Amino acid sequence: MQLATYRTNVTAAARLGAVVGDFIIDIEQLGAHAGVTLPSDMLEFIDIGPHAVERVAKLLEQHGGNGPLDCAIPLVNVKLLAPIPRPRKNIFGVGLNYVEHVDESSRTLDTSKDLPKQPVIFSKPPTSVIGTGDAIEHNAAITQQLDWEGELAVVIGRRAKNVSVQDALGHVFGYTVINDISARDNRRAGQWIFSKGQDTYAPLGPVLVTADEIGDPHDLELGLRVNGVEKQRSNTRHLLFDIPALIADISSAITLEPGDIIATGTPAGVGAGRSPQEWLWPGDVVEAWVEKIGTLRNPVVAVGNEPRKTQSQRAGDN
Structure with a gap:
């Protein structure tokens, strides 16, 4: 099932819906139509667990899979x-989790050329989250090296503490797309949160797809485009630490709760790793996508009066 948070206009409250074809079915209204209480909020829905998904699926089936027209x-x-x-x-981020990205990072950033022996964990605060279509802020007073990282994100569905690798996937509610935006010139003595945690640096969406619909999360194509030009393409089968390993590792010390998000890492092709290096500038449009989930599309806008750069100006920067 594809779930989304939406609003009908700029002043309307956020609502929870199921995406069916070209329509979104309001889940609270769907329940009310059948005399069943269902939440209007994604986190409340996740708290209920798989039973909520099953209930909505049955209600949709009663209407031919589409829900009542109203x-x-x-x-x-x-x-x-x-x-x-x-x-x-905070969102749990995972660094250096594709072998080729480890290699490109060691050439251009201050990271080791050796493969990590344990997952490299960092975090992005809740205030960094934006949706598809929302603007990524480029603040020239803070960064001249704004970069992209398209990734698969895991959404936890059940509390996980000291979870084994074998049981880990049973704690997953679903998956979505995240773009781990990073200001490469804002890393501080090896600490990444200021580089990766600024406002608008975690585009997320466009939908959340439940685990039953994804099937094997380790066989998904994913990639990223900037202004329509492909920059990243890989498959989640190439994760250095797979999803069960990440859940087991994090939950060994930090309790994972329903609604928690793990960004599983990015493949090669980030701007910092390219030759010459490439960065995001106001006027750019970046699209991160994952098979079976969809495309997360975000424009880059200037904060303040920063002018849009031309292609020749960008080439001069590189």
Whole structure:
């Protein structure tokens, strides 16, 4: 099932919906239509667990998979927000989790050429989250090296503490797309949170797809484009530490709770690793995508009066 958080206009409250074809079915209204209480909030829905997904699926089936007409809104008439607009706590990021990215990072950033022996964990605060279509802020007073990192994100569905690798996937609710935006010139003595945790640096979406619909999360194509030009393409089968290993590692010391998000790492092709290096500038449009989930599209905008750079100006920077 594809789940989304949406609003019908700029002043409307955020609502929870199921995406069915070209429509979004309001889940609270779907339940009310059948005399069943269902939440209007994604985190509340995740808290209920798989039973909520099963209940919605059955209600949709009763209407031929589409839901009653008075619960359906054309997707073109809504604004999709991040599936979880305000996570309960920081997003867990994973660095250096594709072999080729380890190699490119060792050439251009201050990271080791050796493969990590344990997952490299950092975090992005809830205030960094934006949805598809929302603007990534480029603040020239802070960074001249704004970079992209398209990734698969895991959404936890059940509390996980000291979870074994064998049981880890049973704690997953679903998956979405995240773009781990990074200001490469803002790393501080090996600490990444200022580089990666600034406002708008965690585009998330466009939808959350439940685990049952994804199937094997370790066989998904993923990639990223800037202004329509492909920059990244890989497959999650190439993760250095797979999803069960990440959940087991994090939960060995930090309790994972329903709605927590793990960004699983990015493949090769980031701007810092290219020759010459490439950066995001105001006017750019970046699209991160993952098979079976969709495309997360975000423009880059200037904060303040920073002018848009031409291609020749960018080449001069490189």
